[in-house]
Amino acid sequence: MLKSTKKLSRLPTLPTIAMEILRVFGDPDAPIQRISELVQTDPALASKILKAANSSRFGLPREVADVRQAITLMGKAKITPLVLGFSLVSESVADGEQGELFKKFWLRSFVRATAAEVLGSVHGAAIAAECFTLNLLAGIGQLGMMKQAPEDYIECMKRVQAGDVSISEAERSAFGLTHLELSSKMLTDSGMPKRFVEAIQALAEPEKSNNLTVESSRLYEILTTAAAFARYLCDHDRGVALVVLKEQLDNRAADSNSMDELTTAVRTKLQNSAALFDIDTSVIPEPEALLNEALEQLSEFTETMNDASEPSIPAELVAENGWLKQQVQSLVIQTSTDALTGVANRSYFDRRLDEMNKHCLRSGIIYGVAVVDIDHFKEVNDTYGHQAGDEVLKCVADCLRNATRSNETLARYGGEEFVVLLDNIPEQGMYICGERLRTAVEAMKFEFNGTPIPITVSIGLANGLPSGESFGETLFGLADAALYQAKQSGRNCVVVDYFSQSGGRPTRNSTCALRSAATISDDEVVPTYSYSSPSIELEP
Known part of the structure; x- marks a missing residue:
């Protein structure tokens, strides 16, 4: 009897085979044949192990048909979390609301375990497997609560989703302790390695993290980062989770993946594991x-x-x-922000375009989009090198930033392409805006290693009165098509395309303004950009 709990009649236990596997995993002298013996006692489990061994997740050199051979080829470090996952999932099948709770739990558990595996991989395959196992076990107390008192735990989750309390507060109110505290009790009783228990205890009580051993501290750091990542992908409070995750990754800067690298690696591994563990990864939104x-x-x-x-x-x-x-x-x-140029990035532009479309749709205001592409950019890269190309991107961004107005949003869309969002701009103002941007770039002087390089841009613009939520995408497509026409018309020119309302229906119109030389007076200040590469001399 667990006296500190209110609704748990007894301390939950792990499935028998899971406990046996973990004992083998925790004993460095235990032979891998012992795992084969345990697995072969459960035909369904043995079948899953064979399926996993021949999947893309493990990439064995050849197809295997014998479970003992599969276990030997994968090794103790890889087979242990696999058997553990299969045995635990098989013990938590239910229908209705409880079934949905289990599905969400296992998705989050595998996201966290997979993130820990990726983070731990910098320390070697054995540590990666240990991190996966630990993070799968960290939620075992939550599973115990869900199985013994499903209705009570469903109510806990409803309170959390409503924003009334944190998960720890809801669990303590319902059960007298948190799931992390229960996990540490269950793992202690199961004879888990001390470093496992200490890492989970520190997650429940962060003040204990200051007294951890080197091994326990490493596991704790990976555990906290993986938990933050799972929160970011699976929970509703993604804003707070992003701050916490970013802080965790910054603290691990010496050996850490970037957030993009971590997200990509975890998503790839999850897709390879989804069918094995019957988890639905499609419910996780795309990174953007x-x-x-x-x-x-x-x-x-x-x-x-x-x-x-x-x-x-x-x-x-x-x-x-x-x-x-x-x-x-x-x-x-x-x-x-785009890291290279310092202007807004594509993600920010997409958000602003959506916001602008909604605002103009409500207010009946016309807005526009300009797509700006650097002419002959590939030739600059091929002739002078990518360092020269990067400097061109930076100086064009700087020039466009100085040429845009306060009600215009500049962003780098990708490669050598920039975009400008134009607020409340009439048809007659589109060409003027495009020429303002084009002539500003044409007038600037750019040198690389003492060699002048002429830089020009082609610009496609489109504007219109929004007619629906997807109008922003339509308008951008129209501006992009206008850019293509500008390129076909000889480059260094502006093409305007727009929607006008005729009889309540949008009508497409276009105007092409071919290249005109910029007129610069003798006293006009022209921006000059000169770059030298001390480590490499490039011929024009």
């Missing part, structure tokens, strides 16, 4: 959608942090208001 949702939440929090009467700011953002507000604002800037 995840980031956009998180940034929208953070923007809202940033605005409300100055309002002392605002009750909906998460406690984690209030704890160190000044510092964390700065972190949030810094994160919004980092994830919205």
Whole structure:
């Protein structure tokens, strides 16, 4: 009997085969043949092991048909978390609301375990497998609560989703302890390695992390980062999760993956594992959608942090208001800015385009899009090298930034292509805007290693009165088509395409303005960009 709990009649236990596998895993002297013996006692499990061994996730050199051979080829480090996962999942099958709870639990558990495996891989395959196993076991207390008192746990989750309490507060109220505290008790009783138990205890009580051994500390750091990543991918509070995850990754800067690298690696491994463990990864949004949702939440929090009467700011953002507000604002800037040029990135532009379309749709205002492409950019890269190409991108971005107005949003869309969002711009202003941008670039002087390189741009523009939620995509497509026409018309020119309303229906119109030399007076200041590469001399 677990006296500290309110609703748990007994301390939950792991399935028998899971406990036996973990004992073998924790004993460095235990032979791998012992795992073969355990697996062969369960034909269904043996079949799953063979299927896994021949899957893309493990990439064995040849197809195997014997479970003993499969286990020998994969090794103890890889086979242990696999058997553990299969045995635990098979013990938690249900229908209805409880079934949905189990599905969400296992998706989150495998996201966390896979993230830990990726993070631990920098220390070798054995540590990666240990990290996967530990993170799969970290939620075992939650599984125990769900199995013994499913209705109570469903109510806990409803309170959390409503924003009333944190998961720890809801669990303590319902069960007298948190699932992490229960996990550490269950793993202690199961004879798990001390470093496993210490890492989970430190996750439940962070103040204990200061007294961990080197091994336990490494596991704890990976455990916390993997938990933050799972929260970002699977939970509803993605804004806060993004801040926490970014801080965790920054603290592990010496050996850590970037967030993009981690996301890509985890998604790839999950896709390879989904069928094995019957988890549905399609419910996880695409990386761009995840980031956009998180940034929208953070923007809202940033605005409300100055309002002392605002009750909906998460406690984690209030704890160190000044510092964390700065972190949030810094994160919004980092994830919205193109690293090379310093202007806004594509993700930010896509969000602004959507916001602009909604605003103009409500207000009946015309807006426009300009797509700007650097002429002959590939030739610059091929002739002078990619360093020269990078400098061209930076100076064009700087020039366009100086040429855009306060109601215009400049962003790098990708490669040598920039975009400008034009607020409340009439048809007659489109060509003027395009020429303002084109002539600014044409007039600047650019040198690389002392060699002058002429830089020009082609520009396609489109504007119109939005007619629906997808109008922004249509307008961008129209501007992109106008850019293609500009390229076909000899480059260094502006082509305008727009929607006008005729009889309530949109009508397409276009105007092509061919190249005209910029007229520059003797006293006009022309921007000059000169770059030298001290380590390499390039011939024109």
